Structures are given as structure tokens and as C-alpha cells.
Amino acid sequence: MKKINIKKYNWRQTKNAIMTTLSTASVVVAVIPLFLIFFYTLAQGISALNIDFFIHMPKPVGELGGGMANTLVGTAILIGLGCLFGLPISIFAGIYLAEYGNNTFGTIVRFFTDVLSGVPSIVVGVVAYILVVIPMKQFSALAGGVALAILMIPTATRTTEEMIKLVPQSYREAALAIGIPQWKATLKIILPTAMKGITTGVLLAIARAAGETAPLLFTALGNRFWSTDIGHPMASLTVFIYDYAKAPFEDWNRQAWGAAFVLIVLIFIVNITFRFVTRGRYDEQQN
């Protein structure tokens, strides 16, 4: 019987231990920045937050304090516009992909939707500039909304599709069996059943849009004053952070951290909610 080469065996075991450790270590290294950024933002941001921060307007240069009330409203309006333009398209496209998309055309659309999600947000901003700002001859919230809509479409479309596909086939069969036409079954039975999942998926797309800065820089531009007019430049949380981070005033930098903290908390809440709402469903599908 051939004896095991102990030396070689030990070396293989050592190598195994080294590589396993390296792999585990890389997880630690990868997650460190998450905690660094989160806790630093928390520490810096919380000191900048008070009621004034949410209900007051930015103060002129040189004065301490002030708030970002207009940026919160601005971001909400911009996202509202993004949803208004983007969601109908996404939901109908998602329905098509889920219910009729099992063909070459569906595959192509699915593919291009994924590709669209890889287009840099700054490029989307440039397109919105060409499509809206140039014809209107003015920076406007409308242009920002168009940019955010284009950015939301890929995620929202694919989530709608996935969520509709999760509705059991028996629902469709039951509806068709009692004589409901297919379109009615889709709109009145399948869609409401999938609504919970779609809503959370859409929230995820919204959270991502809320964190976008680049496409707003030259569409919605930013505004230091109160404005709810969608035909004019509008403030947003992210552009506020950008302007205040670059500014050479310590008080402004502090407020940038405050705004970043608000943004990050909003986004994490949505992400964690999405995780919990979809967890059960994905499990069922996998098993």
C-alpha cells in the first residue's frame, strides 16, 4: 500500500487554511468601509440635526444655522415627478415581460433593460438636459424628474416582472376558468396580488433615485430658496450636500453631514424593509 506523503499532505492542508482565512479576511475588509462610513456619518450627522434643520431655510453665507426644509420638499417633488413619468412605463413593461415576455422580443427587452441600468447617471442627466432643458431654455425640476424617471425604469420594470411572476399560476387558471378575460385577470387579480412586492420594489428604486446627485446637477440645478414650481430650478437633498461639502465654511460642512445622515437613514430603512418583505417569497420560490 502506498503511504501518504505526509509532507505534501500537510502542505495541502496549510494552503487550504491560508486560502480560507484570506477569503474570510476579504469579507472583513470589504465590510469595514460600510461601518466606517455609516458610523462616521452617524457621529457627524446627529450633532447637526435639530428641529430647525428640518423646518428652516438655508441661511445666507456667513450666518450660522439654518435648515434644509426646501431641499426635503424639492427631493420629494423630484421623486414624485420621476414616479409620475417612470412608473406607468415600468409597470406596463413589467406586465408585458411577465405575462407575454416568454419570447425573443421579451428576452431582448429584458436584456436592454439590464443594459440601461448600467448607463451612468451623469449620462442620463445629459440626455434629460438635451430633451427638456434645451427646449424649455431653462433648468427645471421637470428635467430632473425626467432624469430620475429614466434611472428608475430598469429597476422598477424588472421588479414588477419578478413580482408578477411570483403570483402562483393557479390564480391565472382560476380567473380564466370562471370566464374572466385575460387582461382583466391580469389587472384585477394578478396585479393586486403582486402589489405588495411591486410597492417595495418601487420603494427601492425611489431610494436609489433619492440618492442621485449627478443627473440633477444640470437639470434641476438646485435652489437656495423655497420653490415648488416644477418649471424652475429646484433644490434637492443631494445637491445640497454637494454644495455644502465643497464650501469652505465649517458650519456648512456640518450641515452637509446632517443631510447625508438623513439620506442614508432613509435609504437603509427602505432597503431593510425590502429585505424583510421579500424574504419569505424568495424562499418559497427557491425551495
Added chain:
Amino acid sequence: MPPVVVSQTTMKQKTTHIGDKVFKTTTMMFALFVFALVFLMGYEMVRGSELSLKQFGWKFLTTSKWDPVAEEYGALPVIFGTLVSSLLALLIALPLSIGVAIFLSELAPRWLERPVSFLVELLAAIPSIVYGLWGIFVLVPWLRTSVEPFLIKNAGFLPIFKGVPYGFGMLAAGIILAIMVLPIISSISRDVLRAIPNSQREAAFALGATKWETTKIVLSDGKSGLLGATLLGLGRAVGETMAVTMVIGNRPEISYSLLDPGYSMASVIANEFAEATSSLYTSALIEIALILFVVTIILNVIARLIVWSITKKFKTT
């Protein structure tokens, strides 16, 4: 009377049929719109950059003078900056991402794998602007006071580490980008590794292979998928704007030192687009956006085709 009944049913059938047809066509129109959007974007940018395309032609890509005052625009410095910062990011992020993917798909028990995956995904959810803010106030000062002086002292003989410790520069951009592309590369790599059938692992274990030897086999099976994941990460790095703009230094010059300030394609658009005064200036910036668009589309198409084909291949067999 039978004939009447027949005509009623046919009528009814016809109406439901029409409803379905209308609905299907409507939803299809929206799907078509999503598909067409990619081409519409490309078309609009070609139209928007016509002036610059005509004026500079291919020279736009090879000249390095970016001078808005003299109305001379060459994109070489920003292309260089984008390339260097993205490749640096990949250099840092790739080994880590593969390590994370191996951990998630091969090593971690199920109870640990889920929370770790979630943490990595959360990293992807942090907005670019927050990365940038952290970059300006934490990363850049740290690089300026500790890392860069150390590099200059100990590795200053290398041309890539020559110069003055500004903090702002290629190195800062590369590190921030590495953190940002890590989640996408590792989560797609994990999916690729998971798609490889367990029979491969079982066969290796049965022959007495160690965990690492088995993992090596799995990795070589998933090679092309890992390449796809890398290309997707590259696509993300190339187009990343805010974080890079805030730390790269924004100077349109080509320098071989990683410590020097540079500029990237996305940054030049972010910084100068709203202030572009002449139509040629705007047009040149739109042309840069067009290049970014084409590059990211190509990267994404190749990467997704690779990832799709590998996950499909292992699903069917």
C-alpha cells in the same frame, strides 16, 4: 333559435379577444419604449454633440488640451483619468470581491451567508454623494497625512508614487471606486459560483481534494462568469461621478503619478456642464457623455451576455 345563440357567443368571444389584444399591444408598446430608450439616448447625444464631432473629429480622443477659453477641447486627459482610476479600483477590488464571493458561495454556513450578503448589498445602497463626502473629510486627509508620505518615502523611486502628498488625486479616486464596485463584482461573482452544479464539488471532494482545491475547480468552471462580473464592475467604475469628482482633484492633466490630481470623464461633465457658456463647449461635453455611454453600453452588453450564458448553461445541464 340556434343561429342567434351562435352569433351571440361569437360576438362575445370577439369582444374579449379584442380586449386581450388591446391590452397586450398596450403593454408591448411600453416594453418597446424601454427598449427604444437606449437608442433614443444614443441618438439624442449624437445630435447634441454634432458641433464638436464635426469640429474635432477623431482628434478629440487624442489631443490633451482642454481649454474652454481658447475653445480647444481634447478629451485625452479625462479619458486617461477615467481609465487609470477605474483600473486602479479593479486592481484593489477584484481580489477582495473574489474572496467575498468564495466566502459567500463556498465557505459560509447559511445563517452567516445571508447577513453578510446583506451587508455587502447595503454597501451598494450608499449614495455616491455620501461616499464623496466621506472621501473629502476622512479618506483624503488620511491619505495626505499618513499614506502618501509613507508611499513617497518608501516607494518614491517608482514613478507612480512620485510627487507631493495632496490627498486629492488618482489614488483617492481609485480607493473610493474600489469600495463602490466591490458590492457589484462580489454579488455577481457569488451568483456565478452558485450556478456551478454541486456535482463538480462532490466529485472533487470524493477524490480527496481539500476545500481550497475544490474551490479552485469551481473558480475555473466559473472563469468566464467572473470576467463578466469584472466587466460590470468596470462599467460601474467608469461612469461613477460624484464620489470621484469630489476626491480626484479635477485637474485636466496627464500625470503618471497616482498621487497627482487628475480628472475623469464623468467629473468634467459634472463640474463644467452647467457653466458651459458656448455651444461648442456644451457640445464637447455632450460628446464626452456619448463616449461614456458607448463604452458602458459595450461593457454591459459583453458582460451580461457572458453572465447570462454561463448561468443558463449550468441551469440546463
